[in-house]
Amino acid sequence: MIDKQIFKIEGVKNILSWLVLLTFLQAVSILFQAFFLSKSIVILWHQSAFSSAVPYIFGFAISLLCRHFFSLIKEGSANSFSVTASEGLRDQLLGKYLSFGDQTIFKTGTGHAVSLLHAGIDNVQNYFQLIFIKIIDLSIIPWLLLIYMFFLRWQEALFLLLIFPVIIFFFVILGLAAQKRADNEYRNFTVLNNRFADTLRGMQTLKQLGLSRIFTKRIYETSERYRKSTMRSLTIAMTSTFSLDFFTTLSIAVIAVFLGFSLMEGKMSLFPALTLLVLAPEYFLPLRTFSEDYHATLDGKNAFTEVLSVINQKKTSEISALKVPAIDSETVLSVHNFSFQYPDGQQPAALKDINFLVRGFAKVAVVGLSGSGKTTLLSSLAGINSGRGDISINRNKFLNFQNTSWQKQIIYIPQKPYIFHTSLRENIAFYQPDAPKEQVVKAAKAAGIYELASGLFNGFDTMIGESEQSLSGGQAQRIALARAFLASDRHILLFDEPTAHLDIQTEYDLKQTMLPLLENHLVFFATHRLHWLKQMDYVLVMDNGHIIEQGRPRELLEDFDGKLNELRKELTDEK
Amino acid sequence: MRNKSDQWVRPFLKENRIGIFWTVLFSFLMIFSSMALMFTSGYLITRAAQHPSNIMLIYVPIVLTRAFGIGRPTFKYAQRLTSHNWVLKIVSLTRKKLFKTVDANSTIVAGSHSTGEVISLLSNDIDQLQNLYLRTIFPIASGILLYVFVTLFTAAFSLAFCLFWFIALMIIAICFPYFSWKMNRDRIIQQKKLADKSIDLATDAVLGAFDWQLSGQQRKFTDRKSKLSKQLAKVKSGGRRFGWVRDFLIECLLMATVVVTLLWSYQQFFGHTVGIDLIAAFVLAIFPMSEALTDLNRGASEATYYKDSIERLNSLGPIKKQTISQLQENLHPDIKIDNLSFAYDSKKEVLKGINMNIPFGSKVAILGRSGVGKSTLLKLITGDLKSDRGSLEISGVEKSQIKNSQNQIFSILDQNPYLFDMTIANNLRLVDPKADNDRLMEVLKEVGLGKLLANLPDGLDTPMREAGSRFSGGEQQRLSLARILLRDTPIVILDEPTVSLDPLTERQVMQTIFRVLKNKSLIWVTHHLIGLENVDRLYFIENGKTKFSGTPVQSKQDPFLKKLWQLDEI
Numbered sequence A: 001m002i003d004k005q006i007f008k009i010e011g012v013k014n015i016l017s018w019l020v021l022l023t024f025l026q027a028v029s030i031l032f033q034a035f036f037l038s039k040s041i042v043i044l045w046h047q048s049a050f051s052s053a054v055p056y057i058f059g060f061a062i063s064l065l066c067r068h069f070f071s072l073i074k075e076g077s078a079n080s081f082s083v084t085a086s087e088g089l090r091d092q093l094l095g096k097y098l099s100f101g102d103q104t105i106f107k108t109g110t111g112h113a114v115s116l117l118h119a120g121i122d123n124v125q126n127y128f129q130l131i132f133i134k135i136i137d138l139s140i141i142p143w144l145l146l147i148y149m150f151f152l153r154w155q156e157a158l159f160l161l162l163i164f165p166v167i168i169f170f171f172v173i174l175g176l177a178a179q180k181r182a183d184n185e186y187r188n189f190t191v192l193n194n195r196f197a198d199t200l201r202g203m204q205t206l207k208q209l210g211l212s213r214i215f216t217k218r219i220y221e222t223s224e225r226y227r228k229s230t231m232r233s234l235t236i237a238m239t240s241t242f243s244l245d246f247f248t249t250l251s252i253a254v255i256a257v258f259l260g261f262s263l264m265e266g267k268m269s270l271f272p273a274l275t276l277l278v279l280a281p282e283y284f285l286p287l288r289t290f291s292e293d294y295h296a297t298l299d300g301k302n303a304f305t306e307v308l309s310v311i312n313q314k315k316t317s318e319i320s321a322l323k324v325p326a327i328d329s330e331t332v333l334s335v336h337n338f339s340f341q342y343p344d345g346q347q348p349a350a351l352k353d354i355n356f357l358v359r360g361f362a363k364v365a366v367v368g369l370s371g372s373g374k375t376t377l378l379s380s381l382a383g384i385n386s387g388r389g390d391i392s393i394n395r396n397k398f399l400n401f402q403n404t405s406w407q408k409q410i411i412y413i414p415q416k417p418y419i420f421h422t423s424l425r426e427n428i429a430f431y432q433p434d435a436p437k438e439q440v441v442k443a444a445k446a447a448g449i450y451e452l453a454s455g456l457f458n459g460f461d462t463m464i465g466e467s468e469q470s471l472s473g474g475q476a477q478r479i480a481l482a483r484a485f486l487a488s489d490r491h492i493l494l495f496d497e498p499t500a501h502l503d504i505q506t507e508y509d510l511k512q513t514m515l516p517l518l519e520n521h522l523v524f525f526a527t528h529r530l531h532w533l534k535q536m537d538y539v540l541v542m543d544n545g546h547i548i549e550q551g552r553p554r555e556l557l558e559d560f561d562g563k564l565n566e567l568r569k570e571l572t573d574e575k
Numbered sequence B: 001m002r003n004k005s006d007q008w009v010r011p012f013l014k015e016n017r018i019g020i021f022w023t024v025l026f027s028f029l030m031i032f033s034s035m036a037l038m039f040t041s042g043y044l045i046t047r048a049a050q051h052p053s054n055i056m057l058i059y060v061p062i063v064l065t066r067a068f069g070i071g072r073p074t075f076k077y078a079q080r081l082t083s084h085n086w087v088l089k090i091v092s093l094t095r096k097k098l099f100k101t102v103d104a105n106s107t108i109v110a111g112s113h114s115t116g117e118v119i120s121l122l123s124n125d126i127d128q129l130q131n132l133y134l135r136t137i138f139p140i141a142s143g144i145l146l147y148v149f150v151t152l153f154t155a156a157f158s159l160a161f162c163l164f165w166f167i168a169l170m171i172i173a174i175c176f177p178y179f180s181w182k183m184n185r186d187r188i189i190q191q192k193k194l195a196d197k198s199i200d201l202a203t204d205a206v207l208g209a210f211d212w213q214l215s216g217q218q219r220k221f222t223d224r225k226s227k228l229s230k231q232l233a234k235v236k237s238g239g240r241r242f243g244w245v246r247d248f249l250i251e252c253l254l255m256a257t258v259v260v261t262l263l264w265s266y267q268q269f270f271g272h273t274v275g276i277d278l279i280a281a282f283v284l285a286i287f288p289m290s291e292a293l294t295d296l297n298r299g300a301s302e303a304t305y306y307k308d309s310i311e312r313l314n315s316l317g318p319i320k321k322q323t324i325s326q327l328q329e330n331l332h333p334d335i336k337i338d339n340l341s342f343a344y345d346s347k348k349e350v351l352k353g354i355n356m357n358i359p360f361g362s363k364v365a366i367l368g369r370s371g372v373g374k375s376t377l378l379k380l381i382t383g384d385l386k387s388d389r390g391s392l393e394i395s396g397v398e399k400s401q402i403k404n405s406q407n408q409i410f411s412i413l414d415q416n417p418y419l420f421d422m423t424i425a426n427n428l429r430l431v432d433p434k435a436d437n438d439r440l441m442e443v444l445k446e447v448g449l450g451k452l453l454a455n456l457p458d459g460l461d462t463p464m465r466e467a468g469s470r471f472s473g474g475e476q477q478r479l480s481l482a483r484i485l486l487r488d489t490p491i492v493i494l495d496e497p498t499v500s501l502d503p504l505t506e507r508q509v510m511q512t513i514f515r516v517l518k519n520k521s522l523i524w525v526t527h528h529l530i531g532l533e534n535v536d537r538l539y540f541i542e543n544g545k546t547k548f549s550g551t552p553v554q555s556k557q558d559p560f561l562k563k564l565w566q567l568d569e570i
Helices: A004-008 A012-045 A050-099 A110-152 A154-201 A203-208 A212-264 A270-292 A294-311 A374-381 A424-428 A437-447 A450-455 A473-486 A504-518 A530-535 A553-558 A563-572 B010-015 B017-049 B055-105 B115-155 B159-207 B209-215 B218-269 B275-286 B289-314 B374-382 B424-429 B437-446 B450-455 B473-487 B503-516 B559-567
Strands: A332-340 A351-359 A363-367 A388-393 A396-398 A410-413 A492-496 A522-527 A538-543 A546-551 B335-345 B348-358 B363-367 B389-394 B410-414 B491-495 B521-526 B537-542 B545-550
Touching: A004 A012, A004 A294, A012 A050, A012 A110, A012 A270, A012 B017, A012 B218, A012 B275, A050 A110, A050 A294, A050 B159, A050 B209, A050 B218, A110 A154, A110 A270, A110 A294, A110 B159, A154 A203, A154 A212, A154 A270, A154 B115, A203 A212, A203 B115, A203 B410, A212 A270, A212 B017, A212 B055, A270 A294, A270 B017, A270 B275, A332 A374, A351 A374, A351 A546, A363 A374, A363 A530, A374 A492, A374 A522, A374 A538, A410 A473, A410 B209, A424 A437, A424 A473, A437 A450, A437 A473, A437 A504, A473 A504, A504 A530, A504 B559, A522 A530, A530 A553, A530 A563, A538 A553, A538 A563, A546 A553, A546 A563, A553 A563, A563 B503, B010 B017, B010 B055, B017 B055, B017 B115, B017 B275, B017 B289, B055 B115, B115 B159, B115 B289, B159 B209, B159 B218, B159 B289, B209 B218, B218 B275, B218 B289, B335 B374, B348 B374, B348 B545, B374 B410, B374 B491, B374 B521, B410 B473, B424 B437, B424 B473, B437 B450, B437 B473, B473 B503, B545 B559
Parallel strands: A363 A522, A363 A538, A410 A492, A492 A522, B363 B521, B363 B537, B410 B491, B491 B521
Antiparallel strands: A332 A351, A332 A388, A388 A396, A538 A546, B335 B348, B335 B389, B537 B545
């Protein structure tokens, strides 16, 4: 129910003691409310003058106001605590996501990571809001009321005390039974849910196959089966709340009947009886609200545990702060025996014994079939993957490319560059947020998106990205190129099949755009479009995580039996 | 929601009113029982305190007290079950309607948003509506019923007392909810807007994590995100605080009713031996009302949450009527397109004077940049769209019948053909339920999957798993091709089927396609030149016009296309 980690949050002790104090005052108000109300009723019932009841009625009104006022303050204080605490967690989680771009954080899927940051933290906030108040209420209010009730008449108070564990017992037992039943139904749910999702995702295909009527029927049937299955499990699941409700209300009825008999027999007077009757529902109230919010708190608790597990996750690799010299036309980069293995250790090593040496602003093509390791090599060079080897840059030694000062020199352009949900201008100026407008325009012109920008509703200030103005693959590539044009202080370009999914005309046009950018840069260019080789100084031919051949493109192509020629034949269908 | 032309909430409420009746009745009976429990027990003990000579005098209240004690939880249980059942039933019906509507309005050629995506979005809206019923409509309805009941009940005693309750409850059950709804409207809209923005930023954080790392500006981004989150939290806290203050005011008003009820009942029953016992009964019965009244208010203030879901659903419009017309057997249609133009809106023409001739059995390729109108052209050919400028004829089919019989004329293979989470055999039998195993094997061999199938221990009964994920991209395309062979339509449209395949697989899949579909017309939309040697004619479209049309050999001489062909050489 309560996660111990919660007590490590800053300020939790203050809020707890504050809530305990308020709850105590609230319980006292409840007592006074019952006392004054019963007193007033008894006076009026005796048909004494109304004026003699007025002070008590006044007392009732004041204590009722106090009681709800304390509740208001409690919710307010819990709210400020839960907001501060959960926003703190949100910042920490975000920091973790951004801290080093380690993709293992997202192993449960990026969609899940986004929802954890958003809905997950909201659940945590809700959990913080509920949990303290509910638990403190439950541990103070009933017992304070009970003590007073013992003074009024011990028999009924004893009954209320004894029934309490019985109620909890049945609630738990039935809850467990319902849980078991729900687990059985859960498998059913998953099957039906998947079936529903399956049909949804296949809609376009079903439409194309002329099966629309069948799938409408299928959806309805699945949905109805889902309903029946849900109802079966709800019928059971709700019995535990039913039992709680049943025992609490019945207890109140039983108390009323007990009191009635005792009064008839003259064993007690009206005032204590009435007070007991007024207090009985109040005695059970915290338990009832607790059970009603039980599921909400459970969701929140799970989210809290998950958030903490991500925040406390150990880094699989460390970004090094060793200074890498700035790359210029004289730089010598040598990579010796570099290997990389995915952290789960299940797949075979993704890169094995990579060796190459490049000088200055070389243009290096990385070619190979799909799955040969081109992308893995590129992402290792970018420092997304860690890996290990002997790397030297002008005699400075490094283990891998996860290095801040290396990364600050890189521009990495993948197949599908990510476009941020912000204005076109900010997207272009991503690496140079302070760049003046003229330079942004210049970069946009160089990358060939100036026409796009001027055609947009708000020009460079138009919002782009997922839900906004939609962009084609070629336009996204051009924005990434504009970023590169603008960031003239970054001299390493990493391209991962930048034109793979583009139409041929866009590929042709983009090539013209990219060629000037390649000058004065150290370029690594992964591609299976071999026409790029004409513009490259050096080529690494990859297969199965190894470099199987390397050298100058022209020389390698002259070797008729060489690996590059073999690849060329495979790709161009030349028999 | 308050819109008269609403097609997605009102009709369902109207058609399924019996379920609503029970749900609302049960939830009213639940509140009634808890009030009656306090009423009878209050009466019981004050009556007993008068030491009546005969126990029978308090026997009825004793029985009633127990009965209401059992009644409350029972009605609550019944109410929860009926309401959930009703809501889930409505979800099924709404989904059915959604599918029918989207199906009738969608096209067989995939647009920029796939039909599946559109439906998923709207399905979420339908799920949202569950809460509209459970948290808003039902509490309001049963709260109003309580209002009517209390007014009528008090009228039985005195008109003045009735008038007092009428006004008091009017404030709590009508005015308060109305103002809550009104005052929260802007806040909820703002909250939703901020929440969307915050999801956008969260997506930027996760999908752009590596870009941030390279840029070295994580700090700036974190600040922006945390500023937004704080703003959102502030708006949300504002909403909560509003709710608490409102609930506090409701309690204050209820306190006032308790005081007035004390005063009234004292005057009413003064000197009345039995009547005086009703003081406690009346007063105690007031307290259980607060739960129902706060629920009603909360429901009203949340009403705005569902506004955009309902609007989105309503924007779908009514279901278009569809009829299916039967075509002649063994149709061998030629397609003739003459000077065809098309514009989505009057300002911008997408296609300008397209000419094409596709005799039956010929293979044509359509090339062009993305967004140049290739999909529009396909939609015109398949009848998804209509144009009144220029002509498009499919021999053997009436022009007006193209849309209705599109599934008998065309098969489409696009970049994401979907394989369902069933066995291989069932996936294929979707299109031809009569095909026996031999026929299925024959087709699978034809598309080059004979070897793969022979190696599967379960053969045709091998499950595909989610989205066909058991098989590679190339294998999935081949399986979809098998489905197309089984459908046996005269024209097959290939809408960039190999976009997500690697070049080697792409080449192999295209070879198979041309081999097995040699007796059909092929319209192949492609974005590059691989495999184009196989077509009879290729059309290059630019700015809505045909920039080039001719045989592949002719295209290699064309000065513009020559440049592109060179990209494939080395």
